[in-house]
Amino acid sequence: MKNDELNELRKHINSLDDELAVLLSKRLKIVVKIAKYKYENKLDVVNNSREEEIIERINLSLAKNDNNEFAREVELLMKYIMNQSKAKQSAYIQNLINFEYKREGDKKTTHGCLVDKSITVAFQGIKGSYSHEALDEVFGKNVKSQNYKSFRDVFVSVNTKKSSYGILPIENSSTGNINEVYDLLEEFPVNIVGEKIIRINHCIIGLSNSSIDNIEELYSHPQAFLQTSEYLNELLGVKKVPYFNTAISVKKVKDINDGKIAAIGSRKSARIYDLKILKKNINNAKNNYTKFIIISHNKLMANSIEGNGRKVSLLFTVDHKSGSLYKVLESFAINEFNLLKLESRPIVDKPWEYMFYVDIEGSLKDFKLKSTIDNIIPKCIDFRVLGEYNYDNNEKDL
Ligand SMILES: O=C(O)C(=O)C[C@]1(C(=O)O)C=C[C@@H](O)C=C1
Numbered sequence: 421m422k423n424d425e426l427n428e429l430r431k432h433i434n435s436l437d438d439e440l441a442v443l444l445s446k447r448l449k450i451v452v453k454i455a456k457y458k459y460e461n462k463l464d465v466v467n468n469s470r471e472e473e474i475i476e477r478i479n480l481s482l483a484k485n486d487n488n489e490f491a492r493e494v495e496l497l498m499k500y501i502m503n504q505s506k507a508k509q510s511a512y513i514q515n516l517i518n519f520e521y522k523r524e525g526d527k528k529t530t531h532g533c534l535v536d537k538s539i540t541v542a543f544q545g546i547k548g549s550y551s552h553e554a555l556d557e558v559f560g561k562n563v564k565s566q567n568y569k570s571f572r573d574v575f576v577s578v579n580t581k582k583s584s585y586g587i588l589p590i591e592n593s594s595t596g597n598i599n600e601v602y603d604l605l606e607e608f609p610v611n612i613v614g615e616k617i618i619r620i621n622h623c624i625i626g627l628s629n630s631s632i633d634n635i636e637e638l639y640s641h642p643q644a645f646l647q648t649s650e651y652l653n654e655l656l657g658v659k660k661v662p663y664f665n666t667a668i669s670v671k672k673v674k675d676i677n678d679g680k681i682a683a684i685g686s687r688k689s690a691r692i693y694d695l696k697i698l699k700k701n702i703n704n705a706k707n708n709y710t711k712f713i714i715i716s717h718n719k720l721m722a723n724s725i726e727g728n729g730r731k732v733s734l735l736f737t738v739d740h741k742s743g744s745l746y747k748v749l750e751s752f753a754i755n756e757f758n759l760l761k762l763e764s765r766p767i768v769d770k771p772w773e774y775m776f777y778v779d780i781e782g783s784l785k786d787f788k789l790k791s792t793i794d795n796i797i798p799k800c801i802d803f804r805v806l807g808e809y810n811y812d813n814n815e816k817d818l
Contacts, residue, residue: 448505451508454509465513475498478495507788510755513787514788539584540582540584542573542587545567545665546665547667548666548671548688548692549667550618554616558587558616558714566583571588574588575588575715576608578608579610579717588604590711590712592711594647605715606765611806613718613725613807613809614714614726614809615714615727619709621708622648622666622702623702624684624699625682625690625693630680630698632682635680637680637682638659639661639684640662640666640684641666644684647703647705648702648704666686667692671689674695727810730783730808730809730810731808731809732805732807733809735775735777735803735806736801737801740773748800751795755788755789757782759780760779763777784805793805
């Protein structure tokens with residue numbers, strides 16, 4: 421092809437693009453008018469049957485004119501155009517909502533009775549554990565706390581309404597997820613109502629007459645051994661004894677009362693059991709944090725727990741075929757939602773199939789997020805909102 425010919429073709433494309441740009445702008449102008457109507461009549465932004473009708477109509481029209489060589493491409497472009505329409509409509513409606521909120525004045529959520537002696541909060545472990553530390557930070561001293569042996573027992577206590585809240589570790593910044601808690605979230609119909617991040621400073625804790633050089637046995641939770649492995653590698657000849665959790669390990673040292681035995685735990689647990697810190701801050705990572713979730717059987721409890729911003733946690737499964745996860749994530753991308761986390765967990769009894777946990781920054785009061793989710797639900801086999809709550813961040817600590 422000669423250069424002249426190429427220039428000619430490009431000129432033609434330019435003039436078609438000019439027409440398209442004008443037509444697309446005209447189309448969007450109508451889309452905004454429809455958004456106003458939808459807002460006033462409380463209709464959803466997404467109208468799947470109308471979208472199907474549009475695609476079918478265009479395919480028919482192309483076929484009628486014997487022009488379906490590019491039917492597939494045109495269909496994809498139409499879908500993209502409609503996605504942009506929906507994003508525009510959501511943004512437009514969100515603006516109207518924000519404007520109304522401003523006019524009504526700052527609407528404050530009614531706080532639940534977070535510090536009340538009648539409230540019981542369930543946690544795993546014993547006093548002095550990191551879960552108990554997180555509980556103290558969120559609820560203070562004015563609630564009843566109830567300890568349980570296992571994470572499952574905490575879920576059962578909340579699900580049977582024995583406890584109003586439960587607090588559980590879900591992720592550590594250096595060793596990753598606590599998978600058991602993810603799986604229990606799927607099993608029990610409870611809500612996530614808040615989160616708390618706790619800085620983990622592991623210490624070696626022993627009797628007051630002991631020293632780090634005398635230690636022969638070290639008790640702790642396997643996670644704590646993992647998080648301090650670099651320091652422990654230097655403690656040659658010290659036997660590691662995996663135990664229920666860090667605080668129970670510290671209590672064990674107190675009970676055994678032998679200067680050769682120590683535990684890895686928090687400063688707070690050393691204080692509670694009146695023991696000595698033989699070596700402090702032995703984490704591999706300087707910034708070592710654990711994120712705890714707070715669960716409840718009551719969604720409204722989510723208004724009582726403070727945080728730095730709003731987030732929504734979702735759990736879903738999709739068809740086991742090409743593109744099905746992509747289609748869900750695409751909706752978040754098109755509508756410019758920030759994915760804070762994406763996790764997969766195996767589905768029991770379906771080898772190599774997974775369910776997905778997603779955390780999205782935003783609130784379901786945001787029309788755009790609500791309609792994005794409404795749009796996603798039909799693309800999933802199962803779909804559950806695990807909770808909407810204030811998220812914590814550890815920026816203040818860094
Ligand atoms: O017809 C509507 O309800 C529209 O809002 C327009 C439109 C489109 O772009 O054509 C946009 C979103 C709907 O899901 C369906 C169609």
